[in-house]
Structures are given as C-alpha cells and as structure tokens.
Amino acid sequence: MAPAQNRIEISYNGKTVALPLIEGTEAEAAIDIRNLRQQTGLITFDPGYANTGACKSAITFIDGEQGILRYRGYPIEDLAEKSTFLEVAWLLIHGELPSRPELESFSGEITRHTLLHENFARFFSALPKDAHPMPVCAAAVAAMATFYQEPESDDTIHKTVIRLLAKMPTIAAYSYKHYIGQPFIYPRNDLDYCSNFVRMMFATPCEEYEIDPLYAKTLDLLLILHADHEQNCSTSTVRMVGSSQANLFASISSGISALWGPLHGGANQKVIEMLEWIAQNDGNADRFVARAKDKNDTTRLMGFGHRVYKSYDPRATILKKYCEQILAKVPAGSPSAKLFDIARKLEEIALSDEYFVKRKLYPNVDFYSGVIYKAMGIPTNMFTVMFALGRMPGWVAQWLESRRDPDFKIGRPRQIYVGATKR
C-alpha cells in the first residue's frame, strides 16, 4: 500500500476516501482508481481516455511536451541512426538489444518464415480486385489464425511472433499485387527485410527489381520510427481484443483495422491526398490552412496535431531530414518535389499561425512520411500498410506485456447511461 503522502482524498456524499497515487519511472503520477466505484459508487468519465492510464508499461516512453520518444529507454534518434528494424523489433519484444548471435538467429528465423501457404496465397483472389490493401491485410492476418491453430503457450508464442513478423511483408506485397492484378512474387531469402518487401511489390516474373540502397535504408528507418508509440488507438485495440484472451493473430488484425482510420495511421494517405489537392487547386497553401481553421468546415490539416505531442513530433524531425535526402534524388519540378514544397509551405504557415500555435499543433510522423513514400514510388494506398508493417513489433510487445501483467483483466469500460428510463 502507498504511504499516506502518496494518496489523494476525495469527498462525496459525506464520505472521504483516500486513493493511492502511483508513480512511473519517469515521474509520471496517476491516481489509482481501481477501488473508486466500490468505495464511492462513482465511476470516472473520460471520453477518448485522454486522462486514463489503462496499464503500466515498460516498453515506450513519450514526453509530449518536450518531444521525447524512447523505446525501452533508448532515444528514437539513436535507434534511427544506429539500429536496424529487426534489431528494434527484438528490443521492443524482449526488452534488451539483441547480442550479435541473437540478432543473426532472429533474422534467420524471420527469413525462413516469409512464404505463405499456397492455399493462403489463393485467399487473396476471393477479394474484389479494387480492395484497399489495408482491409485485405487485416483479413489476411485474421486468416492466419486458421492456418496456425495450435493453442497459444509460452512454447508456441515465439513461433507465432516469427510468423507474423516474417509473413507480414509478403501479405502486404500480395495485397498490392492483387490490387494491380499482377502475379505474386515469392520472397527471396538472400535479401534483407526491406529489400525483400520492395522486390515483392515491384518485381514481375518478366523483370527483376533492384532497390536503391538509400531507399532500403530509408524504408528500414521508417519502420523503426513507426515500431511503437505506447497506448495509441490501434495498440489499445490490440490490448483490448487480447484481454478477452483472443489469439495474437485476431488481436493484431483488429489493430490493423483501427490503424486504417484517417485520424490514426490512415492520416499518411490523407496527407498526400491533401497535398495533391492543393497542387491541383492552384497550389495555394494559405487557402487550405484557412479552411482547416474554419469551424464551419470539417477540413483538418492532415499530419498536424497529436493527442500526446504538444511540440514537434521527434519522428517528424527525423523524417524531414530524410525527406530532403530522398527528394535530392528526384528531378526538380517533379510531382514529388512539388508536394514537398507545398508541405514545407504548409508547415511554415501553420507554425506561425496563432490558431495552430495556441493549440500546440505541430507536424506529426505522417506529415513527411507520405512525401517520402511517394518519392520512392510506393503507391498511396500502401502508405498505411507501411505503417502497419512498422507497428507490428510494437503491437506484439504490447500484447505480450499485457498477457504477462499481474494486473491483467478483461477490458470492460463503464458508461453513463443517458437513454430513456423504463417505459
């Protein structure tokens, strides 16, 4: 039990109860309300859970005021510069950076599990030709539970995690090949994670595809930057679904669906659509910003604002730098270069506009990621799939942590009923 000074008192209906305070390792404090209803009959009301800590977690730390993001204590800037995606995946899942033999064994296992069962490959052909790749990926990950039905245990979970991380690039590439009506390209074991994915996307049986090493490095970096972001909408969904003891495939499929929404991962597609719209409508960024500020207009400046960051998203800072490098490779005046110019202009206007300054709205990770994907030739409807590919280790780590949590409980919020009384 917490000491007396670590309690907060609330009085209600003539009764005073003391609620313990909890403190995290970065001095974040919370009121432990687990016994609130039992002691007072009250529940809390917090739409969007903006003030609710749903769990204790040792995976990712964010300080939204100072723009800090760390995975397992390591600053995102250091991981972006020095690590690879698979190394970060191991870090998130296991809590420590891998030793060299651990990383080699992990990479080797992933490489050897990239193939999909041939029946599974045919699953895609049942879906409409113009199916958006995000629901296709969500359905395919859910369908993995039908191919791997062994009960989950400490022994089998490792294999399940490997299968997910290994097959997700294949599923993602197949969802795109299905969309454009090209034959599937099998994975190749001599390629690294990102090069293999891009080859499965762009090679055809008639023509090989050689990936530019800068593009492979940038894609790997993008996956690192998206790998985890604590209790966001999709991660909370994965935890919520997992809390019913649904299996990992089902939980992650739900996370992919949650990520698809335009206020979450779907924002990266919406950003590029916004930039293209501005480019096609006289390129006037000021006019678009005015619409985003107008309360009678539902338009938002996509890629701006964040529930947690009230300063520049550190991932956006890193991406802007890479954007400049990638854009240096495309011809001046090309569509991608024009979109980057508009993005910079939008940022400049918004960062000096009182509306955005007052509400602490800054570019988030999605603001520049789409411009990079576009310049690398990744199709717009695959942007959110790229986010899902990156977020996979984070979802896995969070799901595993919640399963091992001594406070583990099925997720089940309360409500304030405001409907008709008995009639």
Ligand code: CMC
């Ligand atoms: N453009 C214009 N106004 C905005 C924007 C925006 N992008 N974002 C927030 N606002 C305004 C909002 O209208 C509100 O104004 P007021 O106080 O006058 O009512 C105020 O800022 C606070 O907004 P909110 O919607 O209450 O904030 P939230 O924390 O609930 O929402 C958000 C966060 C990310 C959903 C929101 O900022 C947004 O819709 N941004 C655009 C979509 C986007 O880029 N999403 C990607 C998020 S980062 C990737 C990820 O983690 O998924």
